Amino acid sequence: MTTTNDKKFGGLFRHRSFRNLWVGQTAAMFGSRVVAVTVPLIAALTLNASLFEMGLISALESLPYLFISLFAGVWLDRGSKRLILVATDVVRAGLLLLIPLAWWQDVLTIPLLMGVVLLVGCCSVVSDIGGMSMLPEVVERTHLVEANSKLELSSSASSLSGSAIGGAILQVVSAPVAMVVNAAAYLISAVFTALVRTPAGAVKDEETPSKGVWREIGEGITFITRNPTIRVLVVATMIFNFFTLALEPVFLVFITRTLDLEPIHIGLIMSSSGAGALVGALIAERFGRRLGLGPALVTSLGMAGLVSVLLPVATVVPTFPAVVLVIVMHFVDAAMVIVCNVNLRSYRTAITPDELQGRMNASNRMLVMGAAPVGAVFGGALGGWTGVTVALVVVSVGILCSAAVIFFSRVRTVREIPQDTELAAAT
Known part of the structure; x- marks a missing residue:
């Protein structure tokens, strides 16, 4: 280290x-x-x-x-x-x-x-x-x-x-x-x-008796459900991913049918996400340090939710400003998602004991990935039932709910990642 x-x-x-x-x-x-x-x-x-x-x-x-x-x-x-x-x-x-x-x-x-x-x-x-x-x-x-x-x-x-x-x-x-x-x-x-070289203590003692696969899986699930901080982070991530994936089918219909955009405009919109992600990776550390960890998580998720409101606004303006609004939305959204991911993932890792890192990440990954296809189906059904504009508003409110989960928890008050391993594990 x-x-x-x-x-x-x-x-x-x-x-x-x-x-x-x-x-x-x-x-x-x-x-x-x-x-x-x-x-x-x-x-x-x-x-x-x-x-x-x-x-x-x-x-x-x-x-x-x-x-x-x-x-x-x-x-x-x-x-x-x-x-x-x-x-x-x-x-x-x-x-x-x-x-x-x-x-x-x-x-x-x-x-x-x-x-x-x-x-x-x-x-x-x-x-x-x-x-x-x-x-x-x-x-x-x-x-x-x-x-x-x-x-x-x-x-x-x-x-x-x-x-x-x-x-x-x-x-x-x-x-x-x-x-x-x-x-x-x-x-x-x-x-x-x-x-890569890691400290000798980082390697699992091969003589440690196995508890059984299902029991060890249960320990990982129990950790993320009973640890109040990890639970808040997982729930916020699941909500965000659910509504972000719900946005995808609605958004595709929105840009191709509602706005009837040319391929060149669609290409610009898609590329703006990549540019925003790069910017997010560059500013993530400074963002979290300036605002504090908890406020940075609330702000990044909140900004992602607020900027998504630009999509329904784009339905009532001419084509050129609509394209600009959608590009701005994609750029800011991608940047804030990366800022949130970097700080949230770092905090989640810091407060997890080393012997549970694999199972914590595995349980989190399964829950988050499991929410994605359900969100996509929900978004498609919602768009077909309410129409594109209403669906976009509902999705924006849903994304803001992920920020609210962290805001109304004690994670909001956390200023920095715990430095002491034992203190972090006990958080």
Whole structure:
């Protein structure tokens, strides 16, 4: 762990283990983003997949969050998170190499592609939860916000450039061969993650008797439901994600039918989210430090809710100002979401005992991801029943409710992340 409060240029990039973890996670993020672009194109262009098959492939990418998250948390808390992350990277690389090999042997099919997507998705769930859970083993709790800010910056950059990189790769080589590049990204991640060094005390004692998988899963769920602070953070996140996902189907109808926007305008709107996310990652640490942790969470969620009101306003103004309002909404919303994520995730990690990091993150991830599809269905049904404008107003109120959950709790009064491990765990 780092023991310095040095704020000179570079910050945690001077910390060798964090730097290796950051490079590894960044490589994996870019690999995942490029895979998200190239695999559907392989299905559509190379295998002539139907719309139903394309939908199944998309669903299989996120489905593992619902049925393996809790088991992944137990596995991560029992063993070496570093070795598990390395293993998931190597397995993902091997699975992706099956695609060009099967294509070369003329045996690549939709079912095979679906199987690869499902297994890669399972590894990605473990990697996602493991990366969050390993962070407090690498850096001290006082540096969690900076660490999460740097990781969010990588995530935003990969989202912005991953699609372009994937398209460029496909321009040069065929889609199946592009999987070789994706596999290389995961291997790079494995190499740098393997170089991460954590204190000896961070490794689980292999002689500690197992309590049983279901009992350990229960401990993780009990922790997030009985710890008042974790419970507030999880409920606020679930509400926010539910209504954010409810917005998506309504928003698509809104920009394509209600506003009848041209493709160039839609492209500008979508790109504004990426730009906002980058800005959010850059300002997250300073935002939380200036306002205080609790006020920063309330303010960021509140601003995301308030700025979403610009969408129903856009329905009653001419096209050009409507586009401007929607772009501003997407930019500010994305920035505030990242600010909230960085500070909330850092606080949640800081107040969780090291031996529960995997299960806490796994339980949280399953609940949050489980709320997403329900929110999307709710948004579509609400829009069909009430109309687009009313649905947009309801969603805005819902997002504001996530800020209210934190505002009416003692989390609002928290000024900074606890620095002492025992004090943090008792919070």
